[in-house]
Amino acid sequence: MATLSASPSPSILSSSTANPKTPYLKTPLLFFPKPLTTALTTALATTTLLLTSPPSSIASDAYNVYYGTAASAANYGGYGGNSDKKASAEYVYDVPDGWKERLVSKVEKGTNGTDSEFYNPKKRQEKEYLTFLAGFRQLAPKDVILNNLALSDVELQDLIAGADSLVSEEKKDENGQLYYVYEIDGIGKHSLIAVTCAKNKLYAHFVNAPAPEWKRDEDTLRHIHESFKTVGSS
Numbered sequence: 232m233a234t235l236s237a238s239p240s241p242s243i244l245s246s247s248t249a250n251p252k253t254p255y256l257k258t259p260l261l262f263f264p265k266p267l268t269t270a271l272t273t274a275l276a277t278t279t280l281l282l283t284s285p286p287s288s289i290a291s292d293a294y295n296v297y298y299g300t301a302a303s304a305a306n307y308g309g310y311g312g313n314s315d316k317k318a319s320a321e322y323v324y325d326v327p328d329g330w331k332e333r334l335v336s337k338v339e340k341g342t343n344g345t346d347s348e349f350y351n352p353k354k355r356q357e358k359e360y361l362t363f364l365a366g367f368r369q370l371a372p373k374d375v376i377l378n379n380l381a382l383s384d385v386e387l388q389d390l391i392a393g394a395d396s397l398v399s400e401e402k403k404d405e406n407g408q409l410y411y412v413y414e415i416d417g418i419g420k421h422s423l424i425a426v427t428c429a430k431n432k433l434y435a436h437f438v439n440a441p442a443p444e445w446k447r448d449e450d451t452l453r454h455i456h457e458s459f460k461t462v463g464s465s
Contacts, residue, residue, distance in 0.1 A: 295325065295328065296325060298316050298322075301322065301363045301430075320463065321429070321434075321461060321462065321463060322460065325455045331352050333348040333358075345360060347361050348360035354440075356439065357441065358438075358440075359436065359438045359439075360436075360437050362384075362435050364432065364433045365432050367432060373411050376433075380426070386439075391417075393417050394418075395416050397413065398413070399412065404460070408429065410425055412424070412425050413426075421439070421445040422437065423437070423438040423453065424436070425456060430463070434461060438455055440452055
């Protein structure tokens with residue numbers, strides 16, 4: 232897995248180039264009562280968007296690109312060879328300047344598939360992270376995917392169960408790759424999730440923030456959410 236340091240290597244981390252944001256057509260925020268199963272069934276609306284370009288990095292000098300390799304737990308932390316992380320990356324996303332990397336343990340990687348995570352050192356609950364699962368050739372229905380992600384993520388379970396609103400949408404990049412996008416407004420917390428399949432893996436990118444940080448940093452948080460994409464051959 233690629234790592235960041237105070238002086239990041241160009242092969243692992245590089246500045247993003249500025250591109251205009253592609254507007255997303257969102258379904259209206261949906262409000263629903265509990266329980267969770269009913270909420271997910273009724274709240275997940277289907278809207279298909281065709282993007283003129285893939286979910287792209289739109290960062291300025293305030294962001295850096297992280298290159299993730301999604302290596303298996305068995306190959307995690309390998310020290311042999313001189314692998315070019317950028318060349319072997321399976322996904323990328325933007326990281327705001329000043330955010331810190333949390334090193335993921337081999338056990339955690341093997342149990343819930345967490346591959347990388349970064350957080351705001353001024354508020355550790357403001358963070359982005361990526362999980363992946365092997366053996367997925369295509370995406371299941373949106374409600375099934377979100378339920379499966381919640382099985383290994385207690386925080387996500389609690390967020391969904393207490394959500395005031397949950398919105399979902401579909402989008403495709405110029406190559407026809409499908410992405411599911413979820414936005415959850417919970418009790419004191421906001422979450423943006425992007426999910427896609429490539430290379431027989433399911434990738435899920437999360438951006439989470441407490442309510443005060445969400446109100447303050449919404450533009451930044453939406454930016455890093457939209458910067459996630461898979462790279463390389465499918």
